[in-house]
Amino acid sequence: MRILGASLVAAVAAFAASTSFAASSIEKSLMKLDPVERAHQACVVKGLQVVRKDKRLSKADRIMPDTFGRAKLDGNTVLAKGAAVHVGTSWYSLSFECTVTEDQMKAVAFTYQLGDAIPPETWEEVGLWH
Template sequence: MRRLACAFALFFCSAPCSAADRGLAATLQRLEPETRFHQVCDIETMKRIQAERGAIRPDRMVIDAIRPASEAGDTLSGDGGAIRSGGKWYRLAFSCRASTDRMRVLSLSYRIGGAIPEKDWERYGLWR
């Protein structure tokens, strides 16, 4: 279910802004709260990294590739995420605080780590 929701999120992130906002909100509302929490944090993290226009230009993200993220109240955090850019996967650590309805990110911090060796991709459920 999370991978399907991620596909929706990626589609809406590339659509025109007003259509994306309405469509994404409707899609997110249909998800169970925990999945919605993950997706909202996924989407916002990718948007912010893309906005930086640095060397990392993500096209995919797996919030719990290496290790599950942990929830504490309205905060989702972890150091076992992965983000793909230029055909390579990189480690990702993050902390994301969302609204109680899980529809908005209130605060976000992240750190992009080193590249994940291709030999480890299958083990972590990553793909080309």
């Protein structure tokens, strides 16, 4: 479900920046997910908005919350210590904390720490791609 959910929401999120239609599409896509996965994906959408404000990550196009360990939902907070962010032709380790609404439909806060580049020879092993 992780890849399907991530792909579903990521595809819609890419389109969401410019249309209200996409916003309702994101909501419909999120409602199809279980609450934990919905919270994770709401954080992915918010996370991309936030990290793109960082000069180093301005071209980020994907966040994978579960690369090196499952992100955890605790109340309304998602903690991801083993996430990854894709920028250009590279992946970087990422940890983040994200607060979601009670219904897990929207992330209202997102803070992160950027880690090191992930060596390409390990990508396949952890579910990343070129």
